[in-house]
Amino acid sequence: MNILRAFTEHPASVGETYFGHMAQATGFGLRMIFAGLACVLHGLLPFLFATTGSDAMKALHDEMSARRNRALRGAAIR
Numbered sequence: 341m342n343i344l345r346a347f348t349e350h351p352a353s354v355g356e357t358y359f360g361h362m363a364q365a366t367g368f369g370l371r372m373i374f375a376g377l378a379c380v381l382h383g384l385l386p387f388l389f390a391t392t393g394s395d396a397m398k399a400l401h402d403e404m405s406a407r408r409n410r411a412l413r414g415a416a417i418r
Contacts, residue, residue, distance in 0.1 A: 354411040368404070371396060 351361035375396035378389040 353415070354407065355414050364407075368400060371400060375400075 347358050351358050354361065356364065375393045378396070379393035382389040382393065
């Protein structure tokens with residue numbers, strides 16, 4: 341596999357550039373880390389962040405599903 345292709349094939353398959361995909365994936369990852377920390381704190385102190393983790397996971401799932409659906413529709417048009 342061509343080294344450049346290794347970095348661009350997947351982002352292109354979802355209609356993004358390498359840097360655009362990197363920004364999106366990094367944003368999702370950071371949100372998951374923060375939601376995970378909220379869950380840990382909630383486990384220790386149950387009165388804190390009662391719905392933060394589940395709210396974050398639902399929002400991330402909805403966003404990722406919408407992005408995937410847009411990418412699949414775009415691929416079907418090509």
